[in-house]
Amino acid sequence: MNKLLVVGSVAFDGIETPFGKADKIVGGSATYISLAASYFKLNQCVVSLIGGDFPKNYLEMLKARNIDTSGIKVIENEESFYWKVKYDNDLNSRETLLTAINVFENFNPQIPESYKDADFLMLGNIHPRLQMQAIEQMNKRPKLILLDTINLWISENRDELLEVLKEVDVISINNEEAREISNEYSLVKAAKKIMKMGPKYVIIKKGEHGVLLFHKDAVFFAPALPLEEVFDPTGAGDTFAGGFVGHLASTSNLSFENMKLALVAGSNLASFCVEKFGTQRMESLTQEEVYRRLRNFKQLTQFDIELNEV
Numbered sequence: 001m002n003k004l005l006v007v008g009s010v011a012f013d014g015i016e017t018p019f020g021k022a023d024k025i026v027g028g029s030a031t032y033i034s035l036a037a038s039y040f041k042l043n044q045c046v047v048s049l050i051g052g053d054f055p056k057n058y059l060e061m062l063k064a065r066n067i068d069t070s071g072i073k074v075i076e077n078e079e080s081f082y083w084k085v086k087y088d089n090d091l092n093s094r095e096t097l098l099t100a101i102n103v104f105e106n107f108n109p110q111i112p113e114s115y116k117d118a119d120f121l122m123l124g125n126i127h128p129r130l131q132m133q134a135i136e137q138m139n140k141r142p143k144l145i146l147l148d149t150i151n152l153w154i155s156e157n158r159d160e161l162l163e164v165l166k167e168v169d170v171i172s173i174n175n176e177e178a179r180e181i182s183n184e185y186s187l188v189k190a191a192k193k194i195m196k197m198g199p200k201y202v203i204i205k206k207g208e209h210g211v212l213l214f215h216k217d218a219v220f221f222a223p224a225l226p227l228e229e230v231f232d233p234t235g236a237g238d239t240f241a242g243g244f245v246g247h248l249a250s251t252s253n254l255s256f257e258n259m260k261l262a263l264v265a266g267s268n269l270a271s272f273c274v275e276k277f278g279t280q281r282m283e284s285l286t287q288e289e290v291y292r293r294l295r296n297f298k299q300l301t302q303f304d305i306e307l308n309e310v
Helices: 029-037 056-064 102-106 128-136 151-156 158-165 175-182 187-196 236-251 256-273 280-284 287-301
Strands: 003-007 011-017 020-027 043-051 067-075 082-087 094-100 120-123 144-148 170-174 201-205 211-215 218-222
Touching (some): 003 029, 003 236, 011 094, 029 236, 120 128, 120 236, 128 158, 151 175, 170 175, 187 201, 187 211, 201 236, 211 256, 236 256, 256 280, 256 287
Parallel strands (some): 003 120, 120 144, 170 201
Antiparallel strands (some): 011 020, 082 094
16 A cells, blocks of 8 residues: 655634635645545555644544544644635635744654655645755655645745755646746646656646646646535645545556546545535545545536547
């Protein structure tokens, strides 16, 4: 069974959308990634840093889902990372109201010995310096290294991010981030330019408009499933990444054809994440619901057409 190592934030979020508010709920990139990946058969470990205010029963819930939390260090007399955000009516734009780094200011990822030989390494959207520290601690190069990042690191820590990109196989970013990294408006040109920076595969997320996968000259598109209700888009991108890497790790198949399936698997799980605030939906999600919605994805995209030679 493959090992997945997830390095990122385990934190608190304060969320305000047109549909309501939720404060001090559990969030963080590593949380969403690991929860999504837990729907696949693999061993995984999370590396992060939390304060003594973080609910212990939540860590127990992660353990119950076969997630090794030995890499999550606790500093009892400090507070966990806290991010507060307000989304506009269309849920596509947001305003950060508060970022309290708290204990995470002292985060230096310490990879457990039992996961220094992990087959898959997923780097959440943390500072590029921390992402590089995680890579450098591995005893051997993983079969696949995946990275997520955000505009903050692209604009303020570009040189460090470019160094990390040389080491990774897959980058998962949204269309705005792709354009900022590449200085190209066309997403096709942006992906080609980013691949020259290091990653062999570029994933560009377009929210409700689906997701693109680029590899060499090949392009694949997976739609987003139309939903009746969307309450909270927080963590959807991380949930997608967890589903993507979870599928790859569970199948041990790194072909481009299987990455197409991983793209759909990630999109499928992300469609559940947005249905409730925070991680609530991912905690209650059943395998039957996952399979049923996968069938909906297939029906959404499958068609027969007769092509005549010209």
